[in-house]
Amino acid sequence: MSYVKFQRMRKRDCYLKQQWFMKALCQDTVISLQDGKVRIDHSKSYCSSKESESKNSFSVVELNSYVLVEHASGFQVTWDKQATAMIKLNAYWKHKVNGMCGNNNGDIKDEFMGRDGSKKSNANDMGNSWRQDSTCLETKAQVSPCDKNPYCKTWAMSRCQIIKDDTFKDCHPKVDPMYYYDACIREACVCDMEGKYLGLCSCVANYAHACMARGVCVNWRNPDLCPTYCDYYNKRGENIWHYEPCGLANVKTCSNQDLVDTFSPFLEGCYPRCPPDAPYLDSNVRKCVQLSHCSCNHNGQTIAPNSKIQDQCNREW
Template identity: 50%
Template sequence: MSSQKILESTAQAFANSWEMMPCPKGSPSSCVSIETEVSCPTGLVFNYKVKTCNSSCRSLSARDRSCDIEDILVDGCTCPDGMYQNNEGNCVQKSECDCYVEDETVQPGKSILIDDNKWYEGDLPCKRGCYCPVGMVRNSKGICIHPDDCPCSFGDREYEQGSVTSVGCNECTCIKGSWNCTQNECQSTCHVYGEGHYRTFDGESYSFDGLCQYTFLEDYCGQENGTFRILTESVPCCENGLTCSRKIIVAFQDQNIILQDGKVTAVQTAESEDCERSASSYSIHTVGLYLIVKLLNGIILIWDKYTKVSVILDPSWQNKVCGLCGNNNGDLKDDFTTRHSSVAAGALEFANSWKTSQECSDTVTQSFPCDSNPYCKAWAEKKCEIIRDDTFRDCHSKVDPTTYYNACIEEACSCDMEGKYLGFCTAVAMYAEACNAAGVCVSWRKPNLCPVYCDYYNAPGECSWHYEPCGTVTAKTCKDQVIGQKFSSLLEGCYAKCPENAPYLDENTMKCVQLSECSCFYNDVIPAGGAVVDDCGRTCSCTAGELECSVSLAPTTSVLSTSAAVTTGARSSTS
């Protein structure tokens, strides 16, 4: 601090501020002005802020140990900016610095044999040891191979030459030690599960569990010409306010498609100009434990019939959506964009902005199960360790388990309701699903750990239905075969191996049947050969799983109310 109580930046200014009087000419040598010029050796310059870290040529070749301690700035002689001090103490340009390899000093322009996986010319003395023959290299196992046979690395694993692995929707092939990948534009996924654990399309994870109805996803985004809106609302249990299920409403083409209580219901919100188009605006499929709703615009919802909902978008929707799922623009930094197009500082402000009604109060603070049940936390941490232990060992390098582990602890902290609220199983199932998507199938369920009972579907004496952690649809289905084949490898659940005399799986009844026995669905299951009058006034008959409708007899103004068949007999430990 100077005499004027100013914090000076240099010792020179500090010292001069405390001088009593200027040094007169001819004064004794004991009175020396700080202005006196300091003499430095040739090539060095005086500086009041000299640092030692990374100032030498040697620091360019290896870690400078002087950087391990706090670098206190001192006054002294140092190299000019952009130059480095060599072993002789001279300041040289970076290009003139020696290189240092272990105990060897290599002059500029010289080259040496650093390792036996790449050749350099040099004149260093030979060292005794075992080397690969000329033209061959050593792999990670110490075996000499031809360079064209070098493996590739991905996620802490090695893949042999010619191996193919999937990264998202792209396939990568190992060619001569390097990956050659396709450049497909991939679909993006957003999901929510349990006590409000969200992951946006761009990969931002956050937790929010408000008591209102919120916009999960839409394409209106402040405009009036949107085409769809997906709303979400938590449905609490009777005890402790835990979320035991989630209500989803899809507003699309004059209909509200409602996912609630294990079933799908469609309600027409206004008289449609095209009754037939409105009736076919979506389709429903059962794959494993999940129900898949496919909209006519290509958007796909995957629902576990409890708290987990995923929405899948094609690349054409990039940067065209908004809501709790984010804007799908590939940038995490603006995922918390509010309804008013500003970027919120946190999840609370962001999520509250997407309420559908201002009459519902904002969520000010959040209380998760571990806050209410701290005595459960030790039990929860022990249970959730399955995500980080050897069970999922092969997946850890591809999917970081940290976020899923932390979410699992929050879910498992409802330990006193584990028989009713099975959030722990849902949390582990979420990580298993992420692993499946990354190409790692893990069979983690056991008879005493979140079991799935597929025997419910087996008729007495039959054994067609089995649980599969990464199912494969082998049976033909009465409905769209493509959906089942596309998602079965990613979704666990009960899968049938239908016999030759009944090769078709009827998703409405979950039975193996002949094609002529395939049922249909309109407000209720319509058996093969049955008929119904639809809301367009047409008479429709069920033939081989398809409704064949006659020409409409008269226009209708009735409210459409249809439900999709959902068989919930196979009780799974997911919520």
């Protein structure tokens, strides 16, 4: 498999709110990730294609704080609904993709290929060549956030130090912490509070995920640093939802079980311990239910059990 991980591109100036938005183009289909929701839009030509005959070509599953998108041809997108997404491609896609995430040919030396097929000298030139919207301004060489906001640097260094300290000591020999530490400093030096904490927490979480991929589980979150409050999902008197720092295997769900089985042992977050009389997790409503009570999800809309919808190709499901 080939992995490509990327983060949102920060706007040039600081705003009270920052939005993360991504579009992935797949033949006649656009996958949009925005505001914590996944939307899949097909072109008119898709509806007359052979692929449209399969209702299972795309699968979208919510798993705790992540969204998983899978296509039958062999690519998967994992998104944390905020700042980080990961694309996983199988061997079929080797030499068959291009864009901001590279060409999946196994050669890291030619990752900066522009839209015109020429190799760019830096990330800015490469990114600018792939602009989809002419109204989007070209990115210029940017000032380091810590130089722009020097008053944030001390705070950033103090908070990001966790990546280099004893909390992750078992992982240091397997995953170099400096790349993640430097990225954490840059992200934590932004000027607004929301972006500061989002950048910090995303970078530390990315390092923890890289450690988990190398077999090292690190329970790094605490009430003072990027806390996760799973008890929010428990009704009064319940004790179903619990935080799992390194995922949880054997989670029964209403959705694509194979996809969940692939990722749940590696994704941190809130997981339920469903009772025997309601053993399936309905991630659309975050409840444990019987299989017959499972809902569905279509382009961010929850569909009640035994209901029918009409898709973009005017077919009834």
